[in-house]
Amino acid sequence: xxxxxxxxxxxxxxxxxxxxxxxxxxxxxxxxxxxxxxxxxxxxxxxxxxxxxxxxxxxxxxxxxxxxxxxxxxxxxxxxxxxxxxxxxxxxxxxxxxxxxxxxxxxxxxxxxxxxxxxxxxxxxxxxxxxxxxxxxxxxxxxxxxxxxxxxxxxxxxxxxxxxxxxxxxxxxxxxxxxxxxxx
Amino acid sequence: xxxxxxxxxxxxxxxxxxxxxxxxxxxxxxxxxxxxxxxxxxxxxxxxxxxxxxxxxxxxxxxxxxxxxxxxxxxxxxxxxxxxxxxxxxxxxxxxxxxxxxxxxxxxxxxxxxxxxxxxxxxxxxxxxxxxxxxxxxxxxxxxxxxxxxxxxxxxxxxxxxxxxxxxxxxxxxxxxxxxxxxxxxxxxxxxxxxxxxxxxxxxxxxxxxxxxxxxxxxxxxxxxxxxxxxxxxxxxxxxxxxxxxxxxxxxxxxxxxxxxxxxxxxxxxxxxxxxxxxxxxxxxxxxxxxxxxxxxxxxxxxxxxxxxxxxxxxxxxxxxxxxxxxxxxxxx
Numbered sequence: 107x108x109x110x111x112x113x114x115x116x117x118x119x120x121x122x123x124x125x126x127x128x129x130x131x132x133x134x135x136x137x138x139x140x141x142x143x144x145x146x147x148x149x150x151x152x153x154x155x156x157x158x159x160x161x162x163x164x165x166x167x168x169x170x171x172x173x174x175x176x177x178x179x180x181x182x183x184x185x186x187x188x189x190x191x192x193x194x195x196x197x198x199x200x201x202x203x204x205x206x207x208x209x210x211x212x213x214x215x216x217x218x219x220x221x222x223x224x225x226x227x228x229x230x231x232x233x234x235x236x237x238x239x240x241x242x243x244x245x246x247x248x249x250x251x252x253x254x255x256x257x258x259x260x261x262x263x264x265x266x267x268x269x270x271x272x273x274x275x276x277x278x279x280x281x282x283x284x285x286x287x288x289x290x
Numbered sequence: 291x292x293x294x295x296x297x298x299x300x301x302x303x304x305x306x307x308x309x310x311x312x313x314x315x316x317x318x319x320x321x322x323x324x325x326x327x328x329x330x331x332x333x334x335x336x337x338x339x340x341x342x343x344x345x346x347x348x349x350x351x352x353x354x355x356x357x358x359x360x361x362x363x364x365x366x367x368x369x370x371x372x373x374x375x376x377x378x379x380x381x382x383x384x385x386x387x388x389x390x391x392x393x394x395x396x397x398x399x400x401x402x403x404x405x406x407x408x409x410x411x412x413x414x415x416x417x418x419x420x421x422x423x424x425x426x427x428x429x430x431x432x433x434x435x436x437x438x439x440x441x442x443x444x445x446x447x448x449x450x451x452x453x454x455x456x457x458x459x460x461x462x463x464x465x466x467x468x469x470x471x472x473x474x475x476x477x478x479x480x481x482x483x484x485x486x487x488x489x490x491x492x493x494x495x496x497x498x499x500x501x502x503x504x505x506x507x508x509x510x511x512x513x514x515x516x517x518x519x520x521x522x523x524x525x526x527x528x529x530x531x532x533x534x535x536x537x538x539x540x541x542x543x544x545x546x547x548x549x550x551x552x553x554x555x556x557x558x559x560x561x562x563x564x565x566x567x568x569x570x571x572x573x574x575x576x577x578x579x580x581x582x583x584x585x586x587x588x589x590x591x592x593x594x595x596x597x598x599x600x601x602x603x604x605x606x607x608x609x610x611x612x613x614x615x616x617x618x619x620x621x622x623x
Binding site: 140145147149182183184190275276 | 395615
């Protein structure tokens with residue numbers, strides 16, 4: 107079974123193709139311009155390069171944030187539309203959870219940077235979330251391990267995802283965490 | 291010729307709308323999910339919230355359209371989407387949604403300009419007859435456009451500053467009227483008389499201006515308040531509307547006198563204004579030209595008009611690719 111992971115939460119877009127839970131190929135692109143130009147062509151080209159027809163994709167994994175608001179909306183819109191239209195499985199994983207899955211530690215404190223601060227999460231060694239995600243100022247970062255210092259282990263990410271239930275596509279929505287001006 | 295069905299998507303501002311349009315003229319079914327009540331709490335559209343709500347709702351809107359139209363995506367001939375102009379974050383949701391469907395079903399993708407949508411909305415209730423004069427009036431536009439054929443736009447006049455819809459909204463705010471301002475100003479103006487002297491702008495050619503008119507209203511409100519006088523809001527709204535719409539009527543009259551025009555159309559959100567509709571009807575009767583104004587449901591932002599505007603592009607095979615991007619400002623004029 108082929109699965110596709112779509113991650114658009116950061117400057118680097120990552121599209122990962124899995125076969126039976128093992129990573130086949132990853133395509134990445136770092137861009138300062140709009141992700142919208144690149145994401146769909148990247149998906150199309152990755153499938154083409156691997157000789158996989160889009161109809162063979164039976165599961166979508168979308169990174170639902172936190173991160174760039176516009177970025178995560180793109181990935182989520184693609185994934186929920188695809189899952190709804192083609193009636194295939196959809197699962198969501200947070201960007202912080204992916205970092206936790208890629209570390210081997212007793213307590214995993216991970217952070218994702220944003221222009222004005224950090225999104226942070228604290229996880230147990232079994233990757234269970236220990237406290238609610240927070241948005242903190244840069245000066246409070248202290249002992250969190252940052253995204254740019256962690257290499258994502260996509261096979262470990264899939265292993266974690268495989269225990270999660272599939273979601274109703276309509277209900278797959280971004281995790282924003284940070285409050286916007288009118289919410290304050 | 292085979293019938294052409296277009297699945298059209300519009301998310302440029304605060305309406306999530308999807309429609310299926312047949313041959314550019316017949317709306318088979320449309321859903322318009324408005325976020326107006328949410329944004330009313332903030333006194334205007336909050337772009338970030340608009341983008342969030344589009345993302346939350348878009349697949350549910352599609353589900354409703356497919357269920358009610360008894361159609362499937364594989365049955366349509368193309369996917370059309372508004373790519374500009376509008377709120378960038380909102381446009382992007384629709385664009386990504388449309389690209390995904392185009393890719394999954396191998397259907398041509400058609401990028402439609404929102405303003406072309408407002409013009410082609412007239413095809414949903416009639417036929418565009420060229421050469422025509424289009425009066426495009428909305429929150430972002432006030433343009434007089436001559437069209438000699440499909441997608442041939444020649445702007446002969448435009449606002450030199452604010453758009454008419456913008457002026458209505460600002461006047462609504464200074465009169466303490468709730469969002470959306472335009473319809474509330476019009477409601478108030480109905481029961482008033484044009485007793486305030488606001489000054490009529492006199493501009494060469496076909497151009498119009500709203501900034502001075504708006505400032506006159508604001509000054510009167512401030513002066514009356516300072517003097518402790520009670521403001522007659524109905525009369526002030528009426529005085530404003532008479533000049534705001536009057537300017538347009540003067541310019542359209544001039545165009546009807548001087549240009550070769552068979553048909554006049556009114557497009558954009560302000561075309562829902564009853565006073566404008568009435569005045570345009572009188573004017574067009576006087577000059578014996580046909581007037582078309584879309585039904586109310588096709589005046590405000592809606593996906594059916596995007597399907598209508600996509601049809602000539604479908605016939606010309608002007609298709610977009612998966613690297614289509616949204617743009618907040620691109621103009622077709």
